[in-house]
Amino acid sequence: MHPVDETMTAPPGRRQRARRGQGDRLREEILDATSALLLERGDHQAVDIRSVCQVVGITPPAVYLHFADKAALIQATCERHFRSLDDFVGAAVAGATDPMDELRCRGRAYVRFGIEHPEQYRILFMSRQAHGKEPPGGELLEACGFAALVDNVTRLVEAGAIGHHDPVLVATGLWTVVHGVTSLAISIPHYPVTGLDALLEHLLGTHMRGLAGP
Amino acid sequence: MHPVDETMTAPPGRRQRARRGQGDRLREEILDATSALLLERGDHQAVDIRSVCQVVGITPPAVYLHFADKAALIQATCERHFRSLDDFVGAAVAGATDPMDELRCRGRAYVRFGIEHPEQYRILFMSRQAHGKEPPGGELLEACGFAALVDNVTRLVEAGAIGHHDPVLVATGLWTVVHGVTSLAISIPHYPVTGLDALLEHLLGTHMRGLAGP
DNA sequence: GGTGTCAGCTTAACGACGTTAGGTTTGCCA
DNA sequence: TGGCAAACCTAACGTCGTTAAGCTGACACC
Secondary structure, three states, X not given: OOOOOOOOOOOOOOOOOOOXXXXXXXXXXXXXXXXXHHHHHOOOOOOOHHHHHHHHOOOHHHHHHOOOOHHHHHHHHHHHHHHHHHHHHHHHHOOOOOHHHHHHHHHXXXXXXXXXXXXXXXXXXXXXXXXXXXXXXXXXXXXXXXXXXXXXXXXXXXXXXXXXXXXXXXXXXXXHHHXXXXXXXXXXXXXXXXXXXXXXXXXXXXXXXXXXXO | OOOOOOOOOOOOOXXXXXXXXXXXXXXXXXXXXXXXXXXXXXXXXXXXXXXXHHHHOOOHHHHOOXXXXXXXXXXXXXXXXXXXXXXXXXXXXXXXXXXXXHHHHHHHHHHHHHHHOHHHHHHHHOOOOOOOOOOOOOHHHHHXXXXXXXXXXXXXXHOXXXXXXXXHHHHHHHHHHHHHHHHHHHHOOOOOXXXXXXXXXXXXXXXXXXXXXX
16 A cells, blocks of 8 residues: 555655765755756745755755755855856867957857856856855856866967966956856846857957067 | 833834835836945845845835836946946046046046945846846947047057057957956955065066057 | 665755834924 | 825745655565
């Protein structure tokens, strides 16, 4: 005699408890559910703990066994999601003909990834205390492929394609530009009036020309 | 016989009701209180309606006679605050020697103003639905002095200092760059590693050089 | 096979917040 | 001097994040 018909669609209806050492499996399930709800509702304020729990099939306090609070949950969700940014940019850069072209591909891919995942981008790069006590060389920069960007710039400097600048400064400047585009595109409706692609190409072109100078 | 000693410090203790046609006066007082709390707590989520009411000396429902909801209140507070941006930039530009220098002053002033009022900047230019159904030529652009920026660029084009570009495109690009700096400076601790002034000058210099080209 | 233990949850509830329905006071005009 | 509407209050609802305290079932051990 079945106490409950378990042939139904999985989640709503009590989840079976994890095995002894498998407590961390729930953590991943919570992240999955949060990710889905974040995508569905497009706003982390609209994602509430109780909804997440309903999807997973647990009760609210169980969340706090794996995450300190809601902010930590949302943050972890976005960080996990953005680990794929590096791969995404890497794939976009694969067909680049030279370091200069590579840099442009990098910028285009970054902006595209950000715009395709606006809420995650907002939380990671536009929220208040996103990376409160992170050390200067924090993992956020790695998450957004900053090391690869610096490497790209360094190759350009060595090739003599751009003047003798500090690669870190140049890379930070480039990141700032593409972030500016991404950030405004996410937040401001009807931005830019002139068309996003046109603006991005204008910015990349202008910036590259400026870097090539003295 | 006094029901309550009204010689105390004004706010906590019932506010006297406004005159017949003066209901809008309360609106301004609510905005003042919200502004102060926003500055004090540095986070619009930490500013709650009840605290605002306590400062003003009213009860929560009175707020809803003047603002649709909390978001509208916060939004109105920031918009009112940012009306001074245009003046601030204008003052910074007053001593400029030529249109090119003026443009740099404009950029520096914009970044400075944003960083000095981070929470307001975040709400106005980095929040989700900040300007939901605004028409393309919305008032937000005016608030940030976009018209003056376009004018500045137009003068540069006419003077032959930069190539024959679309002034609106160039202005949008410049706005994007300074917004990128401001936005990251507000959100990311330890940004930029190379120093904020150095980065801003690098970006402005690079961009200007790029604009001067073909 | 029984039994103790502890990871892995649950039940129940607290306190704060945004918001609303409905009442009450007060200035002003006829 | 009434009446009316603007201006505000009282009281409460529902939701949310979060916590204290208890249950339960998988596993190690005898």
